[in-house]
Amino acid sequence: MQKTKLESMQEDEVKQHLKNFSEQDLVTLIERCNREYWDDHNASLSDPLYDQLVNRLTRLNPNAPVLHAMGPSSPGGDTLSADQAEQMKPADRFGAAVTHKRAMLSLDKCYSEKDLLSWAKKIKGGVIVMPKMDGMASSMRYDTKGRLVVAATRGSGTAGEDITMNVLDVPDIPNKIKNPQGVEVEVRGEIFMRLSTFQKFKGDYSNPRNLAAGSIKQKDRKKSRAGHLSFYAYDIIGPEFADEREKFDYLKQIGFAPEDFEFLEDRKQLQGAYERWAQNRAKIDFEIDGVVYRAASVAVQKKLGETGHHPRYAIAYKFQGDSGVTELKGIEWSVSRTGMITPVALLEPIELSGAMIGRASLHNLSIFKRLELTQGCSVEVTRRGGVIPNVERVTEDGPGGYLFDIPETCECGAKTKVRKKRDGEFLWCARPGGCTLAVYGELEHFAKVVDIQGFGPKVIQLAVDAGLMSSPVDFFTLTVAELANLERMGTKSAQNLVDQVNQHRQMPMWVFLQSLGVDTLGKQNARLLASEFQTLDRVRRLEREQLIAIKGIADAMADAIVDGLKARAELIDGLLKHITLVEGEPEPEAESSELAGKSFVFTGSLEAFARAKAQKRVRTLGGETPSGVNKTLNYLVVGAGKAAKSSKQKKAETLIAAGAPIQVISEDEFLKLIGGIDD
Numbered sequence: 001m002q003k004t005k006l007e008s009m010q011e012d013e014v015k016q017h018l019k020n021f022s023e024q025d026l027v028t029l030i031e032r033c034n035r036e037y038w039d040d041h042n043a044s045l046s047d048p049l050y051d052q053l054v055n056r057l058t059r060l061n062p063n064a065p066v067l068h069a070m071g072p073s074s075p076g077g078d079t080l081s082a083d084q085a086e087q088m089k090p091a092d093r094f095g096a097a098v099t100h101k102r103a104m105l106s107l108d109k110c111y112s113e114k115d116l117l118s119w120a121k122k123i124k125g126g127v128i129v130m131p132k133m134d135g136m137a138s139s140m141r142y143d144t145k146g147r148l149v150v151a152a153t154r155g156s157g158t159a160g161e162d163i164t165m166n167v168l169d170v171p172d173i174p175n176k177i178k179n180p181q182g183v184e185v186e187v188r189g190e191i192f193m194r195l196s197t198f199q200k201f202k203g204d205y206s207n208p209r210n211l212a213a214g215s216i217k218q219k220d221r222k223k224s225r226a227g228h229l230s231f232y233a234y235d236i237i238g239p240e241f242a243d244e245r246e247k248f249d250y251l252k253q254i255g256f257a258p259e260d261f262e263f264l265e266d267r268k269q270l271q272g273a274y275e276r277w278a279q280n281r282a283k284i285d286f287e288i289d290g291v292v293y294r295a296a297s298v299a300v301q302k303k304l305g306e307t308g309h310h311p312r313y314a315i316a317y318k319f320q321g322d323s324g325v326t327e328l329k330g331i332e333w334s335v336s337r338t339g340m341i342t343p344v345a346l347l348e349p350i351e352l353s354g355a356m357i358g359r360a361s362l363h364n365l366s367i368f369k370r371l372e373l374t375q376g377c378s379v380e381v382t383r384r385g386g387v388i389p390n391v392e393r394v395t396e397d398g399p400g401g402y403l404f405d406i407p408e409t410c411e412c413g414a415k416t417k418v419r420k421k422r423d424g425e426f427l428w429c430a431r432p433g434g435c436t437l438a439v440y441g442e443l444e445h446f447a448k449v450v451d452i453q454g455f456g457p458k459v460i461q462l463a464v465d466a467g468l469m470s471s472p473v474d475f476f477t478l479t480v481a482e483l484a485n486l487e488r489m490g491t492k493s494a495q496n497l498v499d500q501v502n503q504h505r506q507m508p509m510w511v512f513l514q515s516l517g518v519d520t521l522g523k524q525n526a527r528l529l530a531s532e533f534q535t536l537d538r539v540r541r542l543e544r545e546q547l548i549a550i551k552g553i554a555d556a557m558a559d560a561i562v563d564g565l566k567a568r569a570e571l572i573d574g575l576l577k578h579i580t581l582v583e584g585e586p587e588p589e590a591e592s593s594e595l596a597g598k599s600f601v602f603t604g605s606l607e608a609f610a611r612a613k614a615q616k617r618v619r620t621l622g623g624e625t626p627s628g629v630n631k632t633l634n635y636l637v638v639g640a641g642k643a644a645k646s647s648k649q650k651k652a653e654t655l656i657a658a659g660a661p662i663q664v665i666s667e668d669e670f671l672k673l674i675g676g677i678d679d
Contacts, residue, residue: 001025007032010370011045012393018052026057027066034066046382046392051109051318067309079159082141086149090164094219097159100139101186102237104154106309107132107292107316113271116293119315120267122304125297128244129273130261132290132316133232134209135192136216138163142187146179146254153216163216167191169226170216174255181239187256189233191216194285197228200524201557208287222549230286232259244296263296274317281319283663290318325395326350328379331362331404335411337441337517339429343368345391349657350381352389357381358659360389365406366424374398389659412436439464439471442517446472449515450504454497462486471571472515475501476578506580509536516571518564520557523597529561535583540565540572599624599632603648604639606667617674631660637670 001021006028009017014029021029033050057064079097080088110116120127137154151167152160167173170191179185193208193215201211211225218224233256241247248258262273274291281288295301295313304312327348334342343362350357360381362368371391373379376398379391410416410429417430429435440460447455452475463469468482478501483494510530514523521529532550533539542565547558565572600618602611602625614637615625629636629651636652645653652662665673 003028011049014045014049014053015393018056021053021056023057023060023064026053026060027064029053030057030066051111080162082150085162086141086143090162090168091221093162094165095217096162097155098150098152098162099159100152100155100157101141103157104137104139104160104188105157105306105311107314108310108312109290109316109318111318113274116270116274116315116317117267120270120293123295123313124300125295126263126265127270128261128294128296129264129270130234130259130292130294131277131284131288132292132318133190133192133259134287134289135190135232136209136213138167138189138191138216138231140167140173140187140189142177142179142185144179144182144184146177146185148173148175148177161217165221166216166218166224166226169221169224170229170231171227172229172231172257177254179254183238185236185238185254187233187251188235188237189231189256189259191229191231192286193228194230195287196285197230200228200522201225230257232257234259234292241298243298244294278319288319290316292316324350324352325378325380328373328375328377328391328398330375331368331373332359333407333411333427335429335435335437335441337438337445338519339410339431339435339438341407341410341416341427341429343427345373345379347379347381347659349659352381356657356659357389358657360391360659362391364424364426365418368404368406369425373404375400375402375404410435410437412438436464439469443469443472443475445517446475446515450507450511452504453500454493455500459486459497462489471574473571473574473578476505476575505578506582508582509539509584512536512575512579512581513539516564516568518568519560521561521564525557525561530583536572536581540569597622597624598634599626600635600637600670601626601629601633601648602637602639603646606637606639614670621674629655629662631655631658631662633660633662635670635673636662636664637667638664639667 001017006025009029029045030050030053033045033053036044037050054067058067079099080093081099082101085093085096085098108119110119139150139152139154139160140148141150143149148164148168150162151164151173152162154160168175177185191212193212195208198208198211212229215225215229218226233251236247236251239250241250244261245263248261251258264270264273270293277288277291293315295304301311301313306312328345329348330346332344332346334344336342342364345360345362347358347360362371371379371394373391373394374397377394378396378398380393380395382390382392406427407416412429412431412435414429414431414435416427419426419428429438440457443455443460443464444457446452447460455475460469463474463478463483463486466482466486468474468478468486478498480491480494480498483489483497484491486494508530510523510526513521513529513536514526528550529539529542533542542562544558544562547561600615600623602614606614618625626633629648633652633655636648638649649664652660652664656662656664
């Protein structure tokens with residue numbers, strides 16, 4: 001097959017021709033996958049398909065050179081030895097090829113318990129089990145005085161790319177360690193971005209790994225997001241150890257955060273460890289694509305040795321259970337508060353990675369067209385990173401092969417139009433300012449950010465339909481008499497709503513900025529701008545160059561913020577007639593927590609503490625405690641003293657079956673999640 005054809009093949013087409021590829025076809029596709037994943041950080045083919053290509057080529061020609069050259073390309077230019085690199089300043093050698101003192105090999109892979117146990121027969125003694133993180137394998141070298149002298153990516157395995165300058169800013173990597181033995185120390189591990197951190201940037205990047213790779217290799221240190229990255233150590237070279245557990249203890253002593261691990265001696269427990277990680281995959285704060293098993297004894301490791309590609313004493317058991325085939329029931333065209341119309345696949349509910357999936361965003365018009373979805377077709381669905389439902393391909397066309405139409409009109413009656421952006425085509429309402437659904441979304445967003453209680457979707461819809469509201473400015477002009485005329489409202493309820501509005505006629509500047517609904521101007525960036533520029537007048541006069549100069553603001557984000565603020569000039573002026581801003585440095589956030597922004601509802605009797613105390617703890621950690629269960633809820637906590645299912649739990653289970661990402665957890669799980677409740 002022609003090389004140009006193979007370079008542009010989509011996933012479904014590669015799967016279709018997999019059995020017919022020649023040896024050279026497979027080599028071309030594997031080289032393409034390596035380049036896209038390791039060098040371009042933009043893989044177009046999935047990991048399972050890549051592994052199928054490798055396995056097929058291995059059967060045809062186990063000695064094919066490409067099988068022993070998997071991984072990133074070596075950096076261009078001359079390769080520096082370890083000693084040469086140490087003599088240069090980090091800024092002078094950044095991006096240069098640096099030789100590893102000991103090769104950083106790949107891991108052999110398996111996909112079944114049978115293959116895992118076959119590998120384990122060679123291992124004497126215990127086995128260490130840990131997650132296989134989807135990050136950037138990297139090496140940190142420290143001199144005899146404990147100073148960080150060279151940091152490099154894995155690269156080709158023999159030489160990597162120098163990243164020392166940016167690694168100095170990664171919080172989890174100490175610039176100096178205690179080194180009582182006075183020997184050179186090399187720490188190996190994964191540089192990655194936590195999923196909770198990625199939420200701040202996901203509008204501009206497809207996944208955390210791509211952003212982490214781009215950040216750590218950013219040549220302009222001021223623009224690097226290294227301060228947002230994390231590092232888990234999984235190996236140490238230099239000091240002598242008898243056992244892997246000793247290594248992990250030592251890593252903790254010198255200031256590193258090693259990966260979580262289990263020590264197992266019974267071979268019957270190995271599969272159970274894999275299943276535990278697979279089950280918990282959706283709950284952890286970083287992406288993993290499998291589980292690593294490693295001989296615990298260093299003596300056993302030395303005896304087994306290594307091949308030119310992988311160590312014989314370790315293996316990666318890759319996840320395969322996070323995809324499945326289900327029926328496509330229909331397409332929903334969801335209108336956002338900005339007027340963008342996103343296709344959403346409505347699925348026959350299917351359980352993936354421990355969660356029931358009933359909906360999956362198709363992201364944009366380009367992806368919708370590429371999939372060629374037909375009515376009643378069967379589709380393959382995965383949970384990418386164990387979290388995000390994604391429709392991968394059509395496995396069987398529906399009866400008749402009728403394609404879904406792209407709507408020519410929005411639900412509001414206006415025509416639709418197509419806009420092209422860097423990442424594809426998008427469908428929009430041609431009059432977003434006059435689109436009723438977009439207006440609903442904009443008002444709901446404003447009420448939620450400002451925390452105006454009582455204005456839920458139903459109340460807002462009634463107010464809009466009655467002609468009382470069309471802009472966030474209208475919150476501040478509503479009267480009790482107007483609201484009391486709404487269906488099922490009454491004077492008392494109307495008075496409560498007006499009182500709520502009046503409580504928010506003064507607000508911090510960062511809250512005001514976030515409430516405007518400007519693309520990429522979420523909580524984090526709103527606080528950043530308020531802190532950096534102090535006054536709204538300065539923020540409104542910002543140019544993109546001023547924003548790009550701020551650490552954490554990318555080019556696309558800067559453009560979106562500048563353009564968005566200009567587009568909302570009339571709204572800003574209107575709101576300022578009713579609102580007094582508290583400008584200057586934002587108040588410190590509530591206690592830092594990964595639960596910030598997460599919502600919790602409690603049901604049943606809590607045995608360890610009163611419900612009010614639990615709710616207070618959640619709010620202290622930056623979380624929310626709404627009164628009822630809806631599709632946006634994050635956690636439903638079921639009390640330990642509960643017997644029969646409550647209406648809240650039944651409703652949550654119904655929403656989960658329809659695709660809502662709600663997690664039902666026990667009282668004990670809640671306590672572990674929040675770190676306990678103080679007396």
